[in-house]
Every structure is written in structure tokens, then in C-alpha cells.
Amino acid sequence: MPFNVLAPFYTGIDRTPEYLSATTGKVSTENFYWMSRMIAAMADASYNKSVFHIERYQEKVAAKSHEILNRYDTLLEQETDEETRKKLQEEANEKIAGMLQCAAADTLDKVLYELSGQMKNAYARSDA
Structure with a gap:
């Protein structure tokens, strides 16, 4: 899983966020599928300069996702209505x-920057 990121989500729901489902x-x-493929292709081509951006991306998504889930777990513990729980x-x-x-998007920006620096002209004459 060198370039992928894992994000936990609640299951047993009726609607999946469009960013994940509209591929x-x-x-x-x-959409997440194509964004992930672009990040992976660029990070692979600039591995030594991009690997730490990928690691930070993976860690950030894991931490922020669990922060959100912990907040909502607290709300869900207090809710008894099933329909309201599903909406939460x-x-x-x-x-x-x-x-x-x-x-x-932030990670794509960073790995694109790293890969651009490895281009033959390295953007030294990009507007010439």
C-alpha cells in the first residue's frame, strides 16, 4: 500500500459520499479513484522526493478520520432513534x-511539484 490511503467510514448506510461513489x-x-491514481503515478515517478508527502497524507487522513468518528461516536451513543443515527x-x-x-488535493499539489522539478527543463524555461 505504498501510495494508497485508508479512510474509515460508517457502514450500513443508504448514501455514500459523492466523492467516493461518482467514479x-x-x-x-x-473523485477519489482518479485522484488516488494521479497521486500514485506521480509519486511513483518521483518516489525519493514524494514518499514523505505520501506518508504524511496517510497519517493525516487516519488521524483526522478517527477524530471525526470519535466525535460522532459520542453523538451516536446519546441517540436512540435509528433514523437519526443513520443520518448522523x-x-x-x-x-x-x-x-x-x-x-x-494538497498531496497531489505536493507530488506534482516534486515531479515537475524532475522534468528535463524543470520549469526553468516553461514560459520562454
């Missing part, structure tokens, strides 16, 4: 997906 054949930064779980999943999208 199409069109490459886009608007879906809300937590949306928050995790939003955080994941921001973290992935």
Missing part, C-alpha cells in the same frame, strides 16, 4: 469525504 471513466480530480453516520461520512478530498 466514471473520465479522469477527474473530483451519513453526516460523519460526508465530513470524512470532504477532509479526504482536501488532503488528497
Whole structure:
């Protein structure tokens, strides 16, 4: 799992966040599948300079996801209505997906920067 990131989500819900569920054949930064593939391809091509960005991404997503889940676990313990519990779980999943999208975009920016520096002209004459 050198370039992937794991994000925990509540299961047994009716709706999955769009960032995770709306994958199409069109490459886009608007969904997790394609964002992950772009990060992996760029990080692999610039491994020595990008590996620490990937490690920080993995650690950040794990920590922030568990922070969100812990907050919602407390709310869920106090709630007895099943429909409200399900809505809270879906809300937590949306928050995790939003955080994941921001973290992935930040990581993509960093590995793209590292890979760009390895280009033959290294952007030294990119506008010439």
C-alpha cells in the first residue's frame, strides 16, 4: 500500500459520499479513484522526493478520520432513534469525504511539484 490511503467510514448506510461513489471513466480530480491514481503515478515517478508527502497524507487522513468518528461516536451513543443515527453516520461520512478530498488535493499539489522539478527543463524555461 505504498501510495494508497485508508479512510474509515460508517457502514450500513443508504448514501455514500459523492466523492467516493461518482467514479466514471473520465479522469477527474473530483473523485477519489482518479485522484488516488494521479497521486500514485506521480509519486511513483518521483518516489525519493514524494514518499514523505505520501506518508504524511496517510497519517493525516487516519488521524483526522478517527477524530471525526470519535466525535460522532459520542453523538451516536446519546441517540436512540435509528433514523437519526443513520443520518448522523451519513453526516460523519460526508465530513470524512470532504477532509479526504482536501488532503488528497494538497498531496497531489505536493507530488506534482516534486515531479515537475524532475522534468528535463524543470520549469526553468516553461514560459520562454
